[in-house]
Amino acid sequence: MKVEVHGLTLTYGDAVAVSDLDLTVDEGESLVLLGQSGCGKTSTMRCIAGLETPTSGVISIGGRPVFDSGSGVNRAPNKRNIGMVFQSYAIWPHMTVFENVAFPLRMKGRKGAEIRAAVRETLELVGLDHLADRGASLLSGGQMQRVALARSLAMQPSVLLLDEPLSNLDARLRHRLRMELRELQLRLGVTSMYVTHDQDEALALADRIALMQSGRIVQIGTPPEIYAQPGSASIAEFLGVDNIIPVTREDGSCVRLTATGQKVAVEPYAEGGDLRLCVRAEDVVLGPESTEAVSYRHLKKKKR
Structure with missing residues (x-):
């Protein structure tokens, strides 16, 4: 029932x-x-x-x-x-x-x-x-x-x-x-x-x-x-994601790694709130050097 x-x-x-x-x-x-x-x-x-x-x-x-x-x-x-x-x-x-x-x-x-x-x-x-x-x-x-x-x-x-x-x-x-x-x-x-x-x-x-x-x-x-698609950084961490990286927003489809300044192409994300980039180990693919953008899923940490 x-x-x-x-x-x-x-x-x-x-x-x-x-x-x-x-x-x-x-x-x-x-x-x-x-x-x-x-x-x-x-x-x-x-x-x-x-x-x-x-x-x-x-x-x-x-x-x-x-x-x-x-x-x-x-x-x-x-x-x-x-x-x-x-x-x-x-x-x-x-x-x-x-x-x-x-x-x-x-x-x-x-x-x-x-x-x-x-x-x-x-x-x-x-x-x-x-x-x-x-x-x-x-x-x-x-x-x-x-x-x-x-x-x-x-x-x-x-x-x-x-x-x-x-x-x-x-x-x-x-x-x-x-x-x-x-x-x-x-x-x-x-x-x-x-x-x-x-x-x-x-x-x-x-x-x-x-x-x-x-x-x-x-x-x-x-x-x-x-x-x-975990809804926040704390949820991702609980689910066992170790690679949660602080980033700053560039536009709706790109972010910049806070530590290195490197730009990363991401899926479109909403405005507002701090951003974290979530990367699971199985998402990493090794290959030759390329300038082609790689799409990663993102996490939006809600404002408290």
């Missing part, structure tokens, strides 16, 4: 975790909230899940408000039909794999045969049907992650929320599981939101990326758009 967030603000005393945030996630879309620790991405997700009460704003799922500070609407987390995979997985160690996945179905009042069929189908989906009777405490990290995902999917959620579920895994396993997550999301068509500080994860999992800084969304776009 479609998720709409308007004017979302969350404060803790004088500290602002989320500031007047607007966001729309279309039905079936995979949107990744990307940003450094403390930027407000997990707080935003917890507000959508109903685990935090926003200071103000409106949150709607499938066109129905689940939170509205103006009218006093605040539906309980279990009434929002949201599946959530936590960073710690939150797997109950005293239960078997089957019992963990069946738990939300029992809480919804489903009957035995229906529960068994749903659990079996979901465990097959994540490749754990052969471990249904195994104790959760005997699972590996990757298996626990799959159990947590299966538990969220078994209830057929309107929206699937994932809060850095791969951060506790080693790099090789993390890479494999992110591919499996993306394949599952595309196959099921479930609306999903994923929180991470890992740029590679965001690029691999997202239809769109919402990049957050200081409780706000500072840029939103498809992975190619975010990667190729």
Whole structure:
């Protein structure tokens, strides 16, 4: 289902975790909230899940408000039909794999045969049907992650929320599981939101990326758009661009390197604000000396 967030603000005393945030996630879309620790991405997700009460704003799922500070609407987390995979997985160690996945179905009042069929189908989906009777405490990290995902999917959620579920895994396993997550999301068509500080994860999992800084969304776009056209020098630096060079403007299609005075042809840029030239290593092409102008992408640092 479609998720709409308007004017979302969350404060803790004088500290602002989320500031007047607007966001729309279309039905079936995979949107990744990307940003450094403390930027407000997990707080935003917890507000959508109903685990935090926003200071103000409106949150709607499938066109129905689940939170509205103006009218006093605040539906309980279990009434929002949201599946959530936590960073710690939150797997109950005293239960078997089957019992963990069946738990939300029992809480919804489903009957035995229906529960068994749903659990079996979901465990097959994540490749754990052969471990249904195994104790959760005997699972590996990757298996626990799959159990947590299966538990969220078994209830057929309107929206699937994932809060850095791969951060506790080693790099090789993390890479494999992110591919499996993306394949599952595309196959099921479930609306999903994923929180991470890992740029590679965001690029691999997202239809769109919402990049957050200081409780706000500072840029939103498809992975190619975010990667190729970061909206500011600070965003480019966060995305791993090392070559960010101060330049001075000459005209709309040319800049001068501040350090050397050399002119560089660039794509047309808007007037106003300081300029930075962004060059990724893969953009550099070695060749014979030439006077032909080379076009580089640019970054415009916003005035504060």
